[in-house]
Amino acid sequence: MSEIRTELDDIDIIEMFQQESSKEKAFSFLVKKYQERLYWHIRRMLVNHDDTNDVLQNMFIKVWKYLHDFRQDSGLYTWLYRIATNESLTFLQQQKKKATQSLSNHENFLENTLRSEKGFDANKLEWKLQMAIQTLPEKQKAVFLLRYYDEMPYEKMSEVLETSVGSLKASYHHAAKKIEEFIKGN
Numbered sequence: 001m002s003e004i005r006t007e008l009d010d011i012d013i014i015e016m017f018q019q020e021s022s023k024e025k026a027f028s029f030l031v032k033k034y035q036e037r038l039y040w041h042i043r044r045m046l047v048n049h050d051d052t053n054d055v056l057q058n059m060f061i062k063v064w065k066y067l068h069d070f071r072q073d074s075g076l077y078t079w080l081y082r083i084a085t086n087e088s089l090t091f092l093q094q095q096k097k098k099a100t101q102s103l104s105n106h107e108n109f110l111e112n113t114l115r116s117e118k119g120f121d122a123n124k125l126e127w128k129l130q131m132a133i134q135t136l137p138e139k140q141k142a143v144f145l146l147r148y149y150d151e152m153p154y155e156k157m158s159e160v161l162e163t164s165v166g167s168l169k170a171s172y173h174h175a176a177k178k179i180e181e182f183i184k185g186n
Contacts, residue, residue: 010076013026088142132183143161
């Protein structure tokens with residue numbers, strides 16, 4: 001009796017995806033393997049569950065459309081992270097454009113979104129951290145989240161964000177300082 005594999009490595013998924021007869025099955029494996037990690041990566045950037053699901057769905061639509069062109073210059077996970085990060089940043093920029101208000105009002109919108117989350121307590125350090133993260137510019141937020149929560153090495157982050165390691169280190173340092181100042185002031 002042959003054993004049914006529930007998880008495939010990335011190369012197997014990509015090879016299966018290239019064959020029309022197993023394309024959908026390969027994509028299901030890919031989604032199952034990475035959906036939760038990508039959800040939490042996006043969620044930390046966007047805060048709101050519904051927005052996160054929308055961006056995650058858009059991200060997987062792009063993956064479906066472009067996986068056959070994936071050149072394997074980087075790992076599959078790195079490529080997926082890059083798409084998830086770019087989709088999240090695009091979503092945040094669209095939200096800013098939709099809100100014909102000032103930047104501070106947009107920041108208030110993000111803070112109010114966070115405050116409306118179940119279990120929110122502004123006196124708890126983890127919520128203060130989340131509020132501080134929401135005040136960061138999008139690129140600094142992405143760098144901080146990848147490094148702090150995902151513990152992603154700068155070299156891998158450089159592939160995901162297509163930015164130099166030095167620039168990423170500077171962004172993380174500035175983000176950490178802003179977060180520290182925010183927490184001390186609140």
